[in-house]
Amino acid sequence: MKNTVEFRSICPVATSLDIIGDKWTLLILRDMIWGHKTLFNEFQQSPESMPSKMLANRLKKLEELGFVSKRKGNLNKKSVYYLLEKRGLDTFPIMVEMAIFSSKHFFDHLGTTYTKEARTTMKTDRQGYISELVTNYKKFKRNLVI
Amino acid sequence: MKNTVEFRSICPVATSLDIIGDKWTLLILRDMIWGHKTLFNEFQQSPESMPSKMLANRLKKLEELGFVSKRKGNLNKKSVYYLLEKRGLDTFPIMVEMAIFSSKHFFDHLGTTYTKEARTTMKTDRQGYISELVTNYKKFKRNLVI
DNA sequence: TTTTTTTAGTTTCATTTAGAAACTTATATT
DNA sequence: AATATAAGTTTCTAAATGAAACTAAAAAAA
Numbered sequence: 001m002k003n004t005v006e007f008r009s010i011c012p013v014a015t016s017l018d019i020i021g022d023k024w025t026l027l028i029l030r031d032m033i034w035g036h037k038t039l040f041n042e043f044q045q046s047p048e049s050m051p052s053k054m055l056a057n058r059l060k061k062l063e064e065l066g067f068v069s070k071r072k073g074n075l076n077k078k079s080v081y082y083l084l085e086k087r088g089l090d091t092f093p094i095m096v097e098m099a100i101f102s103s104k105h106f107f108d109h110l111g112t113t114y115t116k117e118a119r120t121t122m123k124t125d126r127q128g129y130i131s132e133l134v135t136n137y138k139k140f141k142r143n144l145v146i
Numbered sequence: 147m148k149n150t151v152e153f154r155s156i157c158p159v160a161t162s163l164d165i166i167g168d169k170w171t172l173l174i175l176r177d178m179i180w181g182h183k184t185l186f187n188e189f190q191q192s193p194e195s196m197p198s199k200m201l202a203n204r205l206k207k208l209e210e211l212g213f214v215s216k217r218k219g220n221l222n223k224k225s226v227y228y229l230l231e232k233r234g235l236d237t238f239p240i241m242v243e244m245a246i247f248s249s250k251h252f253f254d255h256l257g258t259t260y261t262k263e264a265r266t267t268m269k270t271d272r273q274g275y276i277s278e279l280v281t282n283y284k285k286f287k288r289n290l291v292i
Numbered sequence: 293t294t295t296t297t298t299t300a301g302t303t304t305c306a307t308t309t310a311g312a313a314a315c316t317t318a319t320a321t322t
Numbered sequence: 323a324a325t326a327t328a329a330g331t332t333t334c335t336a337a338a339t340g341a342a343a344c345t346a347a348a349a350a351a352a
Contacts, residue, residue, distance in 0.1 A: 008169075009193035010193075010255065011173075011193065011194075012264075013248075015255060016244035021169045022169075023163050026159060026167075027160060030160075039328080040328065040329050040330070048160055049154075051310075052330065053330090054310070054311075076328090078319045078327070079328070090251065093246070094244055097242075098163070100239070103158045111156045185300085186301070187298085199303090199341090202302075224347065225300085
């Protein structure tokens with residue numbers, strides 16, 4: 001098992017794909033940003049049912065790359081909290097573009113209900129939407145009692 | 147080998163990952179948009195050296211999904227031209243965000259030279275940058291003699 | 293016209309990665 | 323003391339990747 005990222009070229013798109021180009025990595029960050037999830041078993045509850053082996057593997061990689069940090073609970077010593085760092089938050093614009101793309105082109109497959117206005121907000125005030133969610137996350141992180 | 151995309155959930159981010167969440171798919175689209183590449187062997191020349199099996203597999207998938215179209219050459223009957231359709235062009239904003247992300251966070255790895263001003267243009271006039279490249283591609287496609 | 297080259301793939305096979313499921317270890321709760 | 327919970331790890335099978343050799347049709351060269 002490899003533990004360092006291999007860069008295939010100096011292309012910025014390829015470089016991003018070398019890091020986040022798989023089916024699971026971004027879903028963890030999605031759950032952190034949109035769902036304020038922090039615990040291993042919270043990530044497991046997501047509708048995509050990430051296998052625990054994959055989850056452990058990707059959390060480790062995300063930590064090594066400085067996307068997230070890991071904190072052992074003080075109150076409950078069995079809990080391990082994963083929190084977003086700046087680098088992790090900076091993947092958010094990529095995910096927003098992904099959301100805009102798939103709700104435009106794969107609309108049928110996504111639930112009509114939540115797609116309609118969510119997409120409108122993202123498109124009409126993309127930067128504002130991003131900023132607000134980032135601000136919210138930071139507040140959540142500040143107030144979190146571990 | 148599977149030939150239909152399986153959607154794991156109705157999350158718009160997950161849905162995009164189900165389609166473009168791998169190390170090769172977007173690189174083909176990158177070469178089409180930025181490099182105006184159209185032929186099988188042109189894609190093979192890219193610095194990431196995509197294996198021909200992967201390339202054939204991904205081109206087929208991209209065609210099935212309506213991201214690209216395939217045209218047999220008139221002039222040279224042995225050439226097969228791959229061209230971007232609207233759906234393929236619409237992945238461009240995702241790639242731009244990827245480029246902004248990796249040139250910000252993995253600067254050391256990318257060549258200093260081309261990173262500096264390319265990133266400035268993308269950030270300061272993101273929408274303009276996107277529109278121009280899309281316009282350029284459309285012009286290229288219109289004028290292409292097959 | 294025969295030979296060689298080019299283009300666009302396909303096939304084969306070894307290696308790597310993914311994923312399901314059962315298991316483990318430390319801590320917490322009853 | 324017994325049971326449950328959280329966060330993983332291990333094991334094993336299936337699927338995807340990738341290197342390399344191969345193929346078929348068309349074009350160019352000899």
